[in-house]
Amino acid sequence: MTLLARPDAPPAVSDRRRNSPDRVLIGASVSLALMGLLMIYSATRVGLERNNLPASFSMERQMIFVAAGLILVAVFSFIDYRELRHLAHIIYGGMVVSLSVVFLFPAVKGAQRWYDFGIFQLQPSEFSKTACLLTLAAILARPAARLEWQRILQALMVMVIPAALIFLQPDLGTMLIFAFLLMVLLFGAGISSRQALVVSGAGLAVGIAVFQFGLLRSYQLDRIRVLFNPNLDPTGIGWNLRQSILAVGSGQLTGKGLFQGQQTNFQYVPEQGTDFIFTAVGEQLGFVGGIIVIAAFLVLVWRLLVIAGAARDRFGALLAMGIASIFAFHVLVNIGMTIGIMPVTGLPLPFMSAGGSSFLNFSICIGIANSIWLRRSPVPGEVIHS
Amino acid sequence: MKFGARLTILATVFLAMFGVVGIRLWFVQVAEGAQSAEIVEEQTWVQIRSEPARGDIFDRNGVMVVTSRFVPRLVVDRRFIDPGQKDALIQKLSGLLGVPAPDIEAGYEAAGLNGRFPVTQVSTDTAYRINEQLSALPGVSIEKLPQRVYLAGPTAAHVVGHLGLPDEADLEERPELDLNARIGKLGVERVYDELLQGTAGYSELRLNRQSEVLEESQPVNPIQGASLYLTIDLRLQEVVELALESGVFLANEVKDEDRANGQEVNHDAFRAAAVVLDVTNGEILALASVPDFDPSLFVGGVDAATFSALNDSKAFNNLVIAGLYPPASTFKAITYVAFQEENLPLPADLPQVNPADGLVHCNGTLRLPGFEEGSQQIFHDWYTGDKGWLNIHDAFEQSCNIFFWSIALGTWREYKLTDQESIIQSWARSLGFGERTGIDLTGEAGGIVPDRALFQEWKEFQLENPDAPARLEPSRLDLAEGPFLGGDLMNFAIGQGELTSTPLQVAQAYGMLVNGGHSFTPHVVSRAINRDSSVAYQNPSGLGEQVGLSPDVHSSLLSDMNRVVTSGTAAAAFRDFGSSIDRVGGKTGTGQTIANNDNHAWFVGAGPLDSPRWVVAVLIEEGGSGGRVAAPVARHIMQYLMGESPTPIVEGAAAD
Missing domain, CATH: 3.30.70 (Alpha-Beta Plaits)
Structure with missing residues (x-):
């Protein structure tokens, strides 16, 4: 670590001894990951066996990511998050490059979103959320009496480049996360109501332009249309949404029981192991199971906001606030989509959806948050940096 | 605003959003969950329908007429x-x-x-x-x-009917119908379609998303539709159809003869109808309409050319119930009964009428001095020469129009503008004219019984709709006493004028007269039996109320009908009937039609007269004289019914 540490960086070793990791945060994350493994198994076993693969294939694969994720949590807890601030521009540059190079790879399911390494497909857009967050926090955390227009514009630029690249992939859900992150961070950085008005006006104009000039693909429009009219074409574009709502709904209060349920076992819900993992919870474990999952996420987000409040500096505070927002946004959009109050997008449910890139990225986020928590109290005599 | 305050706001917003998701989850899973669970269970099952066979159709003797194969x-x-x-x-x-x-x-x-x-x-x-x-x-x-x-092929085609795909009207009436499944379109196939159809079977399969079968329910077998028992006697039906076709052939032979003799002939005959019914219960024993069709054509769907050719020749029209013709002299039986039952007056001021003795001089022309103020009208009868002074019985036997005109004239003079004016029409109506018989076949027509009220209706319609085709001559619209005239009643009394009826109505009226005056509803199906031998349908066949026919008039009518075939207008046609000729009777009819059309040939027969059982009505459209063409056809059928050997259908004597 010393290799990376710059001379003006404060010593990091001493305060780790006095603070212990956020056990609730890590406990909630691990519980959700374990629950995810169980749900992935239940949602994928029938389909895997149909294809003559072992029923636990997807779950075992996910277990590798869980293990890797735990290591990442440890690593990023160990790294002083303040180091990341100085690396922000390098990380940001790397992210933009990786988001551009992905277009050289073949499309999967109509989207150029993955690096295919044979046994493992890396999805750079997952990591770009954290990379973008780091850069935004670095810009907005500079000490100043008030938030100048210049920095707002800088933040906007930082957000627009990856957002545009991801929009081209196309991945509407991830793109919206950037917009949401920017909003939250500007708010956290103390944007005035006048500035907020101008920025949201501009955002609205861009949104309308995207619609007006037909930049959205037809299926993206369909997904929005279906949201407002679920009975539109129930065998075509409305199929996913309808089957998803039916699966969750049919679980009723207490669910049909683990490994029970026609929607799950007869594979009526598409992408059930990944984006629609919550339907497996809803059908098998019912409202009770669903609420427990939501509560676990609420605890997670609550801990992240507590960390933001306790952070020793503005960078840490904004970082934790951003991580809380990433989690909250994913949970709300993903679960909301399965119960018909959000459009269908490719946003995974944190720690539960099968998939390596997102799991690893969320692990990094938890590691960073824990790092902020471990370093929350200033060392006596230390100069607070921001 | 401090960072801490902003954090609190953000936390509140997140909490609210999670709350919304939680509430929505409650709504989806608890409020609407049961319904979703039901849909989920249902959508995994698909139903495979298996079509039932339609019910078989038998004749009255249990001979199979229609069946189904797979x-x-x-x-x-x-x-x-x-x-x-x-x-x-x-x-x-x-x-x-x-x-x-x-x-x-x-x-x-x-x-x-x-x-x-x-x-x-x-x-x-x-x-x-x-x-x-x-x-x-x-x-x-x-x-x-x-x-x-x-x-049976085309035999009894108009009773059996045929199948076809449902059209818009069918679907409106029965929305549950499958667009691709054939239903009855005509005849008993249509009228009893719901009984014949049977119950579809089905099996249920549970499928996964890849449409692989996961489970299969116990299949429910289809149940064949109920068996229908017709009142038709298939052998009699064949006799009637052959006789009727021979009758059409004979009519055209006679026309050729007439042409050769320089007489005016307008058209060849090619349509005809015949019906035999049981007067004790209304059962139709045979029903034939020429031209006909083969119901087998419709089994796999008929091609358009064949269908339109048949449709253009009106082969699907069942003339027995849908053809409207003036009943002509066959109607004299009704006037005959009304005259005797109601003691209708004969006119007293005509030299050729003797009301005191009930005699009329049938000398070929009826002269009416002063019938209408200042005019003298002459009515020509169908025959030439002098038949002498005839009573009602002779007049019936000889089909003397003058006698029946005189009845109408006397009635008109006596009862004009009173409630007795339409007394003959009342008899016609109570014997079933002017109203559908209610037979269990589709497409039945009702016919017209003209009287003052109907003419008044027509007049009003004509005045309100001057552009519509006129039914009454314009001169009638201005008459002070209304558009219905004495001449109309005179035409009516001999079955002409505006009076129209179907062959079935004529048969029904004669059926009621020969059975002693009891009403009945003609029908072609006696019962339907389910596969499990339970009764699906039973026709309440039997006799209804008496129309007021007295035994005296009844027996005199039967003996006068016998005189028609032994010494009257049909005597030539019945010459070779056989020893049972004393037990049968009938009445000829020759219906005048619009200009440039030939006359319709009628004959109505009944037997056995000692215990009346059946009537036969034969009509050959534009066939010519009833006695000459229709009577031989009926005679042939009646010989079969009486157990005689039917003799060839050859020309009878030209008579009304």
Whole structure:
């Protein structure tokens, strides 16, 4: 670590001894990951066996990511998050490059979103959320009496480049996360109501332009249309949404029981192991199971906001606030989509959806948050940096 | 605002959003959950329907007339087909069946996403061959398609009817109908369609998203429709049909003869109707209408050219119930009964009428001095020469128009503008004229019984709708006493003028007169029996109320009907009837039609007169004289009914 540490960086070793990791945060994350493994198994076993693969294939694969994720949590807890601030521009540059190079790879399911390494497909857009967050926090955390227009514009630029690249992939859900992150961070950085008005006006104009000039693909429009009219074409574009709502709904209060349920076992819900993992919870474990999952996420987000409040500096505070927002946004959009109050997008449910890139990225986020928590109290005599 | 405050706001917003998700989850899972659970359970099951065979149809003696057999048919069910496999499957089927791929594709598209559609009927060999390959043909199955077999061919076609695909009107009436399933379109196939149809069977399959079968329910077998028992006697029906066709042939022979003799002939005859009914209960024993059709044509769907050719010749019209004709002299029986039952007056001021003795001088012309103020009218009877002074019985036997005109004239003079004016019409109505009989066949017409009220209606309609085709001459509209005149009643009394009726109505009226005056409803189906031997339908056949026919008039009518065939207008036609000629009777009729059309030939017969059992009505449209052409046809049928050997259908004597 010393290799990376710059001379003006404060010593990091001493305060780790006095603070212990956020056990609730890590406990909630691990519980959700374990629950995810169980749900992935239940949602994928029938389909895997149909294809003559072992029923636990997807779950075992996910277990590798869980293990890797735990290591990442440890690593990023160990790294002083303040180091990341100085690396922000390098990380940001790397992210933009990786988001551009992905277009050289073949499309999967109509989207150029993955690096295919044979046994493992890396999805750079997952990591770009954290990379973008780091850069935004670095810009907005500079000490100043008030938030100048210049920095707002800088933040906007930082957000627009990856957002545009991801929009081209196309991945509407991830793109919206950037917009949401920017909003939250500007708010956290103390944007005035006048500035907020101008920025949201501009955002609205861009949104309308995207619609007006037909930049959205037809299926993206369909997904929005279906949201407002679920009975539109129930065998075509409305199929996913309808089957998803039916699966969750049919679980009723207490669910049909683990490994029970026609929607799950007869594979009526598409992408059930990944984006629609919550339907497996809803059908098998019912409202009770669903609420427990939501509560676990609420605890997670609550801990992240507590960390933001306790952070020793503005960078840490904004970082934790951003991580809380990433989690909250994913949970709300993903679960909301399965119960018909959000459009269908490719946003995974944190720690539960099968998939390596997102799991690893969320692990990094938890590691960073824990790092902020471990370093929350200033060392006596230390100069607070921001 | 401090950072801490902003954090609190953010936390509140997140909490609210999670709250919304939680509430929505409650709504989806708890409030609407039960309903979703039901849909989820249902959507995994698909139902495969198996068609029931239609019920068999038997004649009154248990002879099978119509039955059903099963033929193999190849069916494609889209629910089992992955869209990716579609093109390959269609190509394969096209090769196996020799059906063009675009035709299969059209059916595929028309069937809809969850549809099931028949591709083609296949031979038993092909069915076996395809059966062996079914595992390689997803969504394809060979099913048993029930198909109609008309064992009697075109015999009794107008009673049996035929099948066809439901049209818009059918679907409006019975929305549950399957667009591709044939239903009865005519005859008893239509009227008793719901009894004949049977109950479809089904099996239920549980499918996963990949349309693989996970579970199968115990199949419910289809139940064949109820068996229908006709009142028709198939052997009699064949006799009647052959006789009727011979009658049309005879009519045209006679026309050729007349042409050769320089007489005016307008058209060849080609339509005819005959009906035999049981006067003790209204059962139709035979019903024939020429031209007819073969119901077998409709089994697999009739081609357009054949259908329109048949339709243009009106082969689907059942003339027995749908043809409207003036009943002509056959109607004299009704005037005859009314005259005697009501003691109708004969006019006292005519030199050729003797009301005191009930005699009329049938000398060929009726002269009416001063019938209408300041005019003298002359009515010509159908015959030439002098038949002498006749009483009502002679007049019936000889079909003397002058006598029946005199009855109408006397009635008109006596009862004009009183409630007795339409007394003959009342008898006609109570014997069934002017109203559908209610037979269990479709397309029945009701006919017209003209009287003052009807003419008044027509007049009012004509005044309100000056552009519509006029029924009354304009001069009648201005008459002070109304448009209905004495001449109309005179025409009516001999079955002419505006009076129209179907052959069935004439048969029904005679049936009521010869059975002693009891009403009945003609019908062609006696009962329907379910597969489990329970009774699905029983016609309440039997006799209804008495119309007020006194025994004296009844017996005099029967003996006068006998005189018609022994010494009257049909004597020539019945010359070779056989020893039972004393036990049968009848009445001829020759219906005048509009200008440039030939007369309609009628004969109504009844027997056995000692214990009346049946009536026969024969009509040959534009066939000419009833005594000459229709009477020989009826005689042939009546010989069969009386157990005589039917003799050839040859020309009788020209008589009204």
